[in-house]
Amino acid sequence: MAELIGLIVAFPLVGFLLIGLGGRRLGSEVRIGALASAAVGASFAVGVWLLVELLGRPAESRTLVLRLYPWITAGDFTAELAWRFDQLSALFVLIVTGVGFLIHVYAIGYMHGDRSFARFFAYLNLFIFMMLNLVLGDNLLVTFLGWEGVGLASYLLIGFWWDQQFEGVRIRWTGEAAMKAFVVNRIGDFGMLVAMFLLVLYAGTLRYDEIAGAVMAGTVIPPHIITLIALGLFLGCTGKSAQIPLAVWLPDAMAGPTPVSALIHAATMVTSGIFLISRMNVLFAASPDAMAVVAAVGIATAFFAATIGLVQTDIKKVLAYSTVSQLGYMFTALGVGAFTAGVFHVMTHAFFKALLFLGAGSVIHALHHEQNIERMGGLARYMPRTHWTFLVAALAIAGIFPLSGFFSKDEILWNAFIYGGPWLWAIGVVAAFCTAFYMFRLYFLVFHNSERFDHHHQPHESPAVMTIPFVVLAVLSAVGGFLGIPEALGGAAIPNVLEHWLEPIFAPGVAMLHRGSMHASHTLEYVLMGISLVIALAGIGLARAFYYRESTRPAALAERFRRVYRLLWHKYFLDEVYYALVVDPIYILSVRVLWRITDVGIVDGAVNGIARVVGDIGERVRRLQTGYAQSYAVLMMAGILVVVWYLASHTGGK
C-alpha cells in the first residue's frame, strides 16, 4: 500500500519532465494544460485512495511509510529518501493537489496565448512535485529538499514574465522581485540548516519520529539546544511563510502570474512553515520560550500586515498582505499550542484565499492587466460569477458565520484567549477588524462604486474553464468550516472531525505542554464569538460606508492621519530598513573597504570605471608596472609573519 505514495510524487514529476522536455511539440495549449492538470489530478486521486485506506484502520496505525534508499550516510547517521503518509501529510497532500488541480485548470484559461505556455505548466508541475516532497518527507532532509525546491519553482514563476515592469522598493522589473524572494528565503534557510546540524549532532537523526522520541526521552538533547533548534526552524518558517522579520518578499512575489500567486503564494507554499511546526510539534512544545516567540511573531505579523493592507491600492498586494496576516494567525495558534486550530486555518485559508486570488486574476484579465483598484469599480454587473464567488470568499475571510473562516479564525482567537491571554486575543480581534475592512474596501471598490476603468474595452466574464474552479472553491469556502465545529456549538451531536483526525499527531506535543484539563465556560466562548462576529460586521459596515459609493471620506481620513497613512503606505519602511542595515553594508564593504585594504583592484571595470575609460590593455600594463605583484608579496609576507609567530608561540607539548 505504501508504494502508492511513490505514485503521488511521481505523477507531477513525470508531468514536469514530459512538458519541460517536450514543450510545444506536445501539441496544442489545451493538450499541454490537460496533461499538467491530469498529473496533479492523478496525485489527488491516489491521495484520496490512501486516505480511504487510512480511514479503514484504527487511529494509532494510520501511518504509511515508503523508504526508497539511504540518501546520505555518515558514520552511524543515515537519512533515507523516504515519504510518510499519515493524518497530517494526508491533509496537506489533499490541499496541495486538490487546490493545485483547480488552479491548473484555471491557468489553462488564464495563460491562453502566452508565448511560454508549456514552460509555465512545466514549472507548475515542478512546484507540485517539490511541495509534495516537502509535506510527505519522512525526515527533515527530504522536507528540506522540497523546501528548497518550492523556493526554486517559486523563483522561476515569480520571474515568469521577466520583461514586465514591477514597482517595489528598489525593484523595477519582475526578475528582481524573483531574486529578492529567493535571497530573502535563503536567510530563513540559514536557520533551517543550523537546526538540522544541531539535530544531527545531538539527536543523531533527522527522522521526525526519532526526533520526537529523542525530545520525549528528555535527556538526549539539552533544553537550551531544543530552544535553539526550534528557533532555527522557526527562522526558516518566517522565510517561507513570510512572517516578521522576513515578510518583505511576499508582496513583491505578486509580480508572478496570478495563478502562481494563488497556488504558491497563498494556498500552499507559504503554509510550509505551519506544516513544519505541526510536524515537529513535540520539539516546539518542549521549549516554552520558542513557543512564546512563535506566538508573538505570529500575532505581530497578523496585526502589522493587516494594517498595511488597509491602504494598498494594488489588488494583488492587498491580497498578499492579507495572506501574510492570515499566516500570522496560524502561527499564533501554533504558538499557544493550538496545533489543530493552526492546521484548520491552513485548510480554510487555502480555499478562500485561492478563490480571492483567482477572482482577482479574473478581474485583472477582464481589465487587460489593470491591477489598481482605484481604476476599477462597478464590475458586479459585467462579471456576475466572479462577483458572487468573490463575495463568498470575502465573507469567509472576514469571519462571518457560518462560512469556513468563521470557525477556523474563531478557534484560533479562542485558544489565544485561553492559553495566551486577553492581550493576544485583543490584538487578534483588532487585526480581524482590519481584515474585514480591507477585504470589503477591496470588494466595494472593485465590484461596486462608480466605473473608473478605461471604457475602450468592455469588461467581460472569464471563460468557463476559469469560473468552474471558482464555484468549486466557493462551495469549499462556504462549507469547509464544518469539519472543525467547536464543541461549544456542535456539542456531542456534531463532532469536531478535524480535531479527532489529527489527534494522534498532536497528542504528544499537547501532552508535552503539561496542561491540566481547562474547562472554560461555554458562556465565555459564546461571548467572545459574538464579539468577533460583531467586530467583523463593523469592519464590513465601515467599508460599505466609505467605499460603496464615491465619497470624499477616505481621502479626508487619510489627510487627517497623514503620518499614519504614510507609514502604512510605505509598509513601515521595512524594505528600506533592510537595505540600510543589510544589503548596503555588504556592498560598501565589498566596494570600498576591501578594495582599499587588501584586494587592490577587487572591483572590475564595470564598477570603478577606470579600466574601461583608459582602455583595457593600457590599464593592465600600468597595473603591472605600478607593482601590484609587489604589494601582494608584501601582504603575503605579513600573513606569513603572523602565522609563524602564532604557531611558534602557541604550539606546546613538543
Place this chain on the structure above:
Amino acid sequence: MNEWLSASPLLVVSLAAVVALLVDALNPHSERVTYRFSLMALAIALIAAIATIPFRGVAFSSMLRTGGAPAVLDCVFAIGGILTILAARPYIAARNFEHDEFYTLVLYSTSGMMLIAHAQHLLILFIGIEVMSLSFYVLAGYFRQTISSVESALKYFLLGAFATGFFVFGIALVYSATGSLDFGGISNAITSQSLVLPSLLPIGIALIIVGLGFKVAVFPFHQWAPDVYDGAPTVVTGFMSTAGKAAALGAFIPLVLDIVPFKEQSIQTVLALSAAGTIIIGNVAAVVQRRIKRMLAYSSVAHAGYMLIGLAAANHRGLSAVIFYAAAYLFMQIGAFVVLAILERDVERSVELDDCAGLATQHPALAAAMALFMFSLAGIPPMAGFFGKYYLFTAAIEAGYTWLAIIGVLGSMVSVYYYIGVVVQMYFKEATAAPPTVDPTSVKRFPLVVSAVAVIVLGIVPSVLESLLSSFWK
C-alpha cells in the same frame, strides 16, 4: 599488490607526459596525435586509479602512499584533465592557437597533482608541487600574445616562486628539527620526543602551511588567485581552480593524519581562522563583480575556504568531506567554465553578466546546464554542492567549530546572490546582442553533459562516494 601496479595511475601519466614531449620534439605540429594520446593516457590512468582504490599501502620505500584517498584524488585529477583537454581543443583551435604543448602541459600538471596526492615524503611533495605549479605558470600564459594572459602567468610565477621559497625553508626546518623527511619518520621523532632542534619544528610547520596555503589560495595568501584566474585562458582557469586546488588540499590530508602537531589546537585554530577569512573575502568580493569569470575567480577563493573547514575540523568526517567537495566542485566549476569558454567571443574581452541575457531563449540547453552549475555552486539541494557543504559543516560542528559552520552557511547565503544573478540574466532578461554562435559539435557538448550528469548523480546518491571515502580512515 605489486608496488608498480599500485602506483600505476601516477606512472602512466608521468610516462605519457615524457613521451608526449618527445613526440613533440621529434615531430612538431602533431597536435592531433598529442590530443588523442593525452586523452588515452588519462583514460588509462583513470581506469588504473579506480582499480587501485581498494589497495591501500605505501610503496617505493615509504615514499608514496597508494590506494585509498590518493587513488580517489587521482580519479578527480584524471577526470579534470580529460574534461579540460576535451573543452580546450575547440577553444584554442577557434583562436588559431592550437599547439601540442598544451596537451603535454596538462599531462605534466596532472602528474604533479598525482605526485602530491601520493606523497608520503616531504621531498616528493615538493617535487609534485613544483611540477604542477611550473606547468600551471606556462598554461596560464598560454596565449602568449595576449597581455592579460601573460600578466597572469608572470604574477603567478613571481608570487608562486616567493611562496615556494618559504615552503622549502619550512621543509628544511622540519628536517633539522626531526632529522627525517618522510611523514612516518617525522611522526616517530615527535612522539618519541627525540627531536634534534625542537624549537624549529613549529616554525617549519608554519612555513609548510603557508606554502600549501598559497597553492590553495586561502586568506591571507589569496590575492594572486583572482588576477591569475581572471587572466588565464578560460579552460585553464577551470582546471587550475579545481584540480589544482584539490591537489594542494589533498597534500594537507596526510599531514593532518600523520604528523602529530597537526592535530594540535593551535594549528586547527590557524586553519579555522584562515577558512573564515577566505570564505568572507571570497564571497563578499564576488558580489560586486560584473565579469562572470572574475566572479567565479573570487567565488573559487570562497570554495577553497569551505574545503579548508574540513581540514580545520581535522576529523575523519572532515577529511572525507574535503575530498567529496573537491570532486563535486571539479564538476560544477569546470562545467561553468566550459560554458563561459563557449560564450567567449575573443580573447581580450571576457564574458560579462549582460552577455548572458536571454541565453535561455537562444540556447536553452546551454542555459539549463549553466543554471544547474550555478545552483550547485550556491549549494542548493539536491545538487552535489549542497551535500559537499553539508558534510563539511557537520564535520566542523562535530569538531566543536560551530561558529565556523555558521560562517560557512552565511557565506553560502551571500553566494546565492551572485550565482542567481547569472540565472536571472539568462532566464529573466531579454537578449541585448546577437546570440553567441555556439558550435553544436558533440565534442563540445561532451564535457558539459558529463559535468551536469555528475553534479546530479552526486546529489542523488552522495552516500556512495561518502561511504567509500569514510572507509579509508579505519
